[in-house]
Amino acid sequence: xxxxxxxxxxxxxxxxxxxxxxxxxxxxxxxxxxxxxxxxxxxxxxxxxxxxxxxxxxxxxxxxxxxxxxxxxxxxxxxxxxxxxxxxxxxxxxxxxxxxxxxxxxxxxxxxxxxxxxxxxxxxxxxxxxxxxxxxxxxxxxxxxxxxxxxxxxxxxxxxxxxxxxxxxxxxxxxxxxxxxxxxxxxxxxxxxxxxxxxxxxxxxxxxxxxxxxxxxxxxxxxxxxxxxxxxxxxxxxxxxxxxxxxxxxxxxxxxxx
Amino acid sequence: xxxxxxxxxxxxxxxxxxxxxxxxxxxxxxxxxxxxxxxxxxxxxxxxxxxxxxxxxxxxxxxxxxxxxxxxxxxxxxxxxxxxxxxxxxxxxxxxxxxxxxxxxxxxxxxxxxxxxxxxxxxxxxxxxxxxxxxxxxxxxxxxxxxxxxxxxxxxxxxxxxxxxxxxxxxxxxxxxxxxxxxxxxxxxxxxxxxxxxxxxxxxxxxxxxxxxxxxxxxxxxxxxxxxxxxxxxxxxxxxxxxxxxxxxxxxxxxxxxxxxxxxxxxxxxxxxxxxxxxxxxxxxxxxxxxxxxxxxxxxxxxxxxxxxxxxxxxxxxxxxxxxxxxxxxxxxxxxxxxxxxxxxxxxxxxxxxxxxxxxxxxxxxxxxxxxxxxxxxxxxxxxxxxxxxxxxxxxxxxxxxxxxxxxxxxxxxxxxxxxxxxxxxxx
Numbered sequence: 235x236x237x238x239x240x241x242x243x244x245x246x247x248x249x250x251x252x253x254x255x256x257x258x259x260x261x262x263x264x265x266x267x268x269x270x271x272x273x274x275x276x277x278x279x280x281x282x283x284x285x286x287x288x289x290x291x292x293x294x295x296x297x298x299x300x301x302x303x304x305x306x307x308x309x310x311x312x313x314x315x316x317x318x319x320x321x322x323x324x325x326x327x328x329x330x331x332x333x334x335x336x337x338x339x340x341x342x343x344x345x346x347x348x349x350x351x352x353x354x355x356x357x358x359x360x361x362x363x364x365x366x367x368x369x370x371x372x373x374x375x376x377x378x379x380x381x382x383x384x385x386x387x388x389x390x391x392x393x394x395x396x397x398x399x400x401x402x403x404x405x406x407x408x409x410x411x412x413x414x415x416x417x418x419x420x421x422x423x424x425x426x427x428x429x430x431x432x433x434x435x436x437x438x439x440x441x442x443x444x445x446x447x448x449x450x451x452x453x454x455x456x457x458x459x460x461x462x463x464x465x466x467x468x469x470x471x472x473x474x475x476x477x478x479x480x481x482x483x484x485x486x487x488x489x490x491x492x
Numbered sequence: 493x494x495x496x497x498x499x500x501x502x503x504x505x506x507x508x509x510x511x512x513x514x515x516x517x518x519x520x521x522x523x524x525x526x527x528x529x530x531x532x533x534x535x536x537x538x539x540x541x542x543x544x545x546x547x548x549x550x551x552x553x554x555x556x557x558x559x560x561x562x563x564x565x566x567x568x569x570x571x572x573x574x575x576x577x578x579x580x581x582x583x584x585x586x587x588x589x590x591x592x593x594x595x596x597x598x599x600x601x602x603x604x605x606x607x608x609x610x611x612x613x614x615x616x617x618x619x620x621x622x623x624x625x626x627x628x629x630x631x632x633x634x635x636x637x638x639x640x641x642x643x644x645x646x647x648x649x650x651x652x653x654x655x656x657x658x659x660x661x662x663x664x665x666x667x668x669x670x671x672x673x674x675x676x677x678x679x680x681x682x683x684x685x686x687x688x689x690x691x692x693x694x695x696x697x698x699x700x701x702x703x704x705x706x707x708x709x710x711x712x713x714x715x716x717x718x719x720x721x722x723x724x725x726x727x728x729x730x731x732x733x734x735x736x737x738x739x740x741x742x743x744x745x746x747x748x749x750x751x752x753x754x755x756x757x758x759x760x761x762x763x764x765x766x767x768x769x770x771x772x773x774x775x776x777x778x779x780x781x782x783x784x785x786x787x788x789x790x791x792x793x794x795x796x797x798x799x800x801x802x803x804x805x806x807x808x809x810x811x812x813x814x815x816x817x818x819x820x821x822x823x824x825x826x827x828x829x830x831x832x833x834x835x836x837x838x839x840x841x842x843x844x845x846x847x848x849x850x851x852x853x854x855x856x857x858x859x860x861x862x863x864x865x866x867x868x869x870x871x872x873x874x875x876x877x878x879x880x881x882x883x884x885x886x887x888x889x890x891x892x893x894x895x896x897x898x899x900x901x902x903x904x905x906x907x908x909x910x911x912x913x914x915x916x917x918x919x920x
Contacts, residue, residue, distance in 0.1 A: 354721065
């Protein structure tokens with residue numbers, strides 16, 4: 235297998251007495267969709283926030299493109315080319331698509347905003363992702379559906395040449411058709427060579443687009459397997475019980491010593 | 493029209509943008525198409541300055557029927573100088589309202605600035621440029637203090653600026669004294685209200701503004717067409733230029749007529765105050781729509797958390813908006829003092845501020861933040877000044893004036909709230 239774009243090794247994290255992550259290994263490969271699954275409280279959010287640089291890790295290594303990196307905050311992480319699309323998307327409804335995609339990184343020509351260049355680049359990016367659902371790049375985000383907003387948030391990551399895109403429950407609030415569009419987009423991101431992490435509760439979505447599955451159970455990695463090698467029910471067992479047949483945590487993690 | 497094709501080879505695949513954005517064609521077909529879009533926007537609650545413009549026309553008709561002198565040349569010139577301070581103060585408030593904040597102290601802050609200018613000129617013999625700069629500086633310092641308290645300490649702007657509203661009235665009273673007043677008779681500054689621009693210069697200025705506007709719009713249009721970007725129909729561009737030209741030339745033509753009562757002493761030309769208002773309008777329109785700073789103001793007002801995550805310094809944007817608002821208030825204070833010829837301890841208090849807030853909101857600026865333009869403030873300021881002026885001519889008791897202005901403000905705020913609800917329902 236190729237070298238991971240982003241890798242965490244042996245990460246531990248405690249909040250006071252609560253030990254929420256135990257020796258977690260996590261890797262994101264280029265051109266691959268990695269699904270991060272686990273029940274509520276399994277540590278998905280904590281792991282995401284450690285990757286995002288919002289939380290510091292107690293022990294463990296953070297590697298990017300094989301090199302160990304020092305991450306001291308969200309800015310360091312986005313400078314590496316890691317983009318996290320949170321559930322609340324963080325878009326300004328009163329601004330249009332182009333303005334949102336360039337927010338905080340507007341292009342200028344002298345003192346003035348270079349609207350021509352920004353609109354062209356936004357169009358090219360959306361077109362290269364084969365986005366056909368947006369009526370006009372100059373319509374305000376307030377007029378977009380949930381799926382279209384998700385699309386804009388993801389396209390923003392592509393526009394800024396992110397290498398790793400982490401999507402937090404991208405389809406949680408979407409209807410059938412919109413889920414379809416977003417999953418197609420997730421697949422296209424990976425086809426472009428990006429490393430994609432899909433955090434989801436929906437097994438249907440996971441089996442449809444993911445290449446690998448990393449299952450967390452009570453703060454431990456229960457399994458890190460290619461999607462082809464597991465079945466639907468095995469993954470559900472890994473999420474709910476931490477083990478399934480030969481897969482999973484050998485000792486009973488609920489009683490394991492911390 | 494045909495849609496331009498953007499060929500974007502990506503990953504060995506060629507994708508055409510025209511398919512992706514075929515909807516653009518809907519927006520660019522014709523003037524009728526553009527008008528249809530506008531109607532749809534208005535119906536879904538995005539009314540912009542439509543209520544203000546139609547309200548202004550209705551008010552003009554009512555007052556001109558009720559009183560013969562209302563549409564007279566003298567009264568119209570008077571109306572312009574009455575509207576000037578309100579428009580300028582409202583433009584300053586738009587910046588703060590864009591963030592969803594409020595500045596209740598702006599009126600008094602403006603008079604504090606004007607008082608500084610007046611005292612410097614009267615007691616210390618300073619020239620008008622020095623006095624004006626000092627007024628701006630006083631305004632900016634007041635704004636900085638408010639901004640720091642709101643953005644750094646997180647006190648609601650309503651409370652902070654209410655405290656400044658009271659405190660600054662005390663400052664005015666201390667320096668001017670009960671029942672006193674500061675003379676404001678510098679020929680240059682007082683002239684802003686009582687002198688006019690030479691008729692010839694007025695024509696040239698109007699022609700220059702129209703020419704520059706036409707040039708810039710046509711250039712933008714050409715670039716948009718050649719680069720295949722979304723653009724309005726050419727007829728709409730022409731219509732906009734025509735409207736600007738009609739308004740400016742109509743105004744200059746009207747004001748250039750002699751309105752003096754003595755034949756040997758003609759009074760003609762556009763009041764100088766209008767020059768200040770138009771210059772500030774152009775400046776702020778430019779800043780809000782064409783600069784990164786303006787874009788960030790809208791972003792912080794729309795979704796402060798999104799702006800913060802995008803790397804925008806929300807604290808600096810908030811503080812700067814209050815500074816700019818109070819500096820604009822100082823200019824407004826000078827215009828007000830020029831109009832009345834002096835500053836009293838009560839200047840800028842009373843309903844000065846509510847007039848300006850009303851002006852901004854009537855013009856279409858949202859009290860909820862994220863939506864508003866500089867031109868909204870000017871149109872709204874004209875509405876408020878018209879109400880004030882027209883009711884004054886009808887010789888009604890001043891209590892009616894208060895009630896009507898309060899009612900207009902409430903009406904505008906209701907329109908804002910209702911249109912906001914419709915917008916979120918229609919998703920425009």
